């Protein structure tokens with residue numbers, strides 16, 4: 001299996017890479033995103049044979065279709081080390097929980113940081129450690145976070161050999177729970193940097209450091225952002241696991257609703273569907289930041305300015321542009337890298353938007369790819385949390401509530417709808433209290449974490465000082 005860039009010219013096969021070459025990379029050199037040359041097809045017999053597998057074995061079967069430069073025995077060991085009941089809370093790893101008839105939640109948020117990002121990041125931690133050891137190299141991950149991504153990365157990389165994490169976050173702006181989750185880590189290889197500024201300042205610092213190519217090379221700076229193919233690939237597995245739990249035979253179809261921001265999660269659903277998983281609809285749920293809903297309704301993709309990006313009560317979906325969306329557009333346009341470059345580099349760069357409403361492939365996108373969409377607001381979120389708790393005694397988080405709200409608008413008779421639960425309510429306690437008049441339950445292992453000693457460096461928003469801090473802490 002080789003990987004190509006979404007902006008590669010079709011005639012140019014020279015830039016194609018193997019899995020371990022792209023594992024530690026972000027964007028392709030031409031600014032595109034990596035995708036496999038083709039999607040491996042899972043036939044009826046194979047899917048049936050996967051029904052009896054454990055999650056770790058299912059992960060191995062799927063990953064081995066995409067990875068041919070890690071020996072099978074090693075890959076299997078990595079899957080088994082990653083997906084354990086101890087780390088993810090249940091033997092099923094991603095159990096389904098019923099709400100009303102025809103609607104269920106798939107629990108993806110019982111990993112170490114209580115958000116679905118653990119599903120991929122925990123695997124990434126083990127893959128990084130393996131590949132770095134094999135090469136005899138080290139990697140220093142530099143990131144910016146306003147919450148879920150940073151903590152998932154830290155819990156995945158803590159104690160891993162060959163990896164250090166330098167995670168910037170806006171000082172005092174994450175919830176007390178999120179700060180406690182990150183800053184209580186005492187591992188030597190985890191560095192929390194609280195920047196006196198806002199999230200954009202953190203991102204600017206990461207960009208400034210990454211643009212200093214000499215520094216980047218000398219200190220082996222890398223990232224773990226959501227465009228990493230390995231993260232997306234790991235997420236494909238739970239679409240298969242959800243399908244298998246919800247059905248008895250492969251003649252049945254299911255639909256998925258996905259609370260979406262950067263389009264990483266639902267893009268994994270698209271990949272699963274392209275592999276032949278019987279998915280009827282992929283429902284993209286957005287919050288007030290409705291870039292994606294607008295596209296699927298109108299064909300116009302219009303990125304927002306920072307000033308037009310709303311701060312909402314489902315903050316992990318507060319995006320101005322969807323960084324993984326280019327992958328879907330590549331498939332939609334018949335994998336034409338020249339067209340993708342013209343849209344994402346030239347047109348978006350110039351005017352901040354493009355319009356596919358007249359493109360025949362867009363008009364048939366719903367039929368061909370199953371995509372539909374919807375939007376949810378703060379008021380919808382509160383009502384959905386209240387309703388779901390009142391009728392079923394199930395407390396859901398604000399992002400999952402956006403998913404449930406939109407899922408209910410797209411139910412089809414006879415087709416089970418699975419809503420991906422992307423975080424637990426405890427992470428967004430203030431909004432839960434607003435909706436229900438009570439605080440969410442806290443898993444026992446998080447009792448009192450706010451009182452633990454904190455390991456964090458407060459710094460001004462200055463890339464030069466942060467480079468010095470990195471240099472001082474890399475030996």
Ligand SMILES: *Cc1c(COP(=O)(O)O)cnc(C)c1O
Nearest residue numbers: 148261262263264265316422423
């Ligand atoms: C990251 C995140 C999302 C959005 O996922 P994308 O892959 O960016 O679309 C939704 N909900 C929660 C809780 C998240 O942490």
